Amino acid sequence: MSRFIRFSRNIIGRDFVVGDIHGCFPLLEQLLAKVRFDPEQDRLFSVGDMVDRGPESARALEFLAKPWFHAILGNHEQMVIDAVAEMLDNDLYFYSGGAWFFGLSKSEQQEFAVAFRELPVAIELESVHGLIGLVHAECPLSDWKDFTSRLQDESDPLRYIEAQAIWGRTRISSGRTDTVDNIAFVFCGHTVLCKPAQLGNHLFIDTGAVFGGRLTMVNLTNFHYAQVAREGSE
Numbered sequence: 723m724s725r726f727i728r729f730s731r732n733i734i735g736r737d738f739v740v741g742d743i744h745g746c747f748p749l750l751e752q753l754l755a756k757v758r759f760d761p762e763q764d765r766l767f768s769v770g771d772m773v774d775r776g777p778e779s780a781r782a783l784e785f786l787a788k789p790w791f792h793a794i795l796g797n798h799e800q801m802v803i804d805a806v807a808e809m810l811d812n813d814l815y816f817y818s819g820g821a822w823f824f825g826l827s828k829s830e831q832q833e834f835a836v837a838f839r840e841l842p843v844a845i846e847l848e849s850v851h852g853l854i855g856l857v858h859a860e861c862p863l864s865d866w867k868d869f870t871s872r873l874q875d876e877s878d879p880l881r882y883i884e885a886q887a888i889w890g891r892t893r894i895s896s897g898r899t900d901t902v903d904n905i906a907f908v909f910c911g912h913t914v915l916c917k918p919a920q921l922g923n924h925l926f927i928d929t930g931a932v933f934g935g936r937l938t939m940v941n942l943t944n945f946h947y948a949q950v951a952r953e954g955s956e
């Protein structure tokens with residue numbers, strides 16, 4: 723697996739980034755319709771946590787197969803990988819939203835783990851604003867280039883920085899507003915907020931769709947955001 727992927731500028735269409743989907747793919751489809759997403763020209767980037775808790779987690783593979791859909795690894799995809807490797811307590815995973823996973827056959831579970839092991843921990847993409855970074859929870863270092871070069875260094879065991887990248891809440895919990903160098907903006911999910919928030923150049927866009935909040939999708943050209951909520955949860 724490549725732990726870091728860079729995308730060049732989309733010169734024919736638009737780029738969007740969506741917050742934690744957690745199986746709410748019908749909401750994602752509503753958002754795509756709302757912005758008139760063009761699969762021939764536009765690209766959609768997920769900040770991870772496509773699965774668990776929500777109703778249609780198993781559709782993650784269907785979306786990952788689409789040429790316009792690109793995702794990074796969230797802690798919930800990591801839990802699938804760990805559960806298949808028998809490195810995660812089944813009860814703990816079940817109560818973290820993994821019920822759907824235990825309804826799958828062993829070979830289906832494997833299929834998800836194989837696909838999720840291919841997901842990068844970070845993506846960067848060229849945009850009109852300069853380089854935009856995506857990482858599930860937070861950028862663990864103060865310099866984006868240091869972070870991504872360590873991700874690409876096969877000899878680096880990375881345990882700590884990878885774990886912080888997919889699980890960390892140090893910036894949000896301490897209200898850190900320092901900016902990460904060598905990147906214009908870093909988009910993250912993971913921490914549920916009632917509306918998108920900016921801390922330094924980190925932008926947090928998980929607005930808790932699966933918890934009765936909204937699914938947020940940001941247009942990376944003008945930073946406008948589109949949102950939808952699950953039925954009856956507005």
Ligand SMILES: [Mn+2]
Nearest residue numbers: 771796797912
């Ligand atoms: Mn998460």
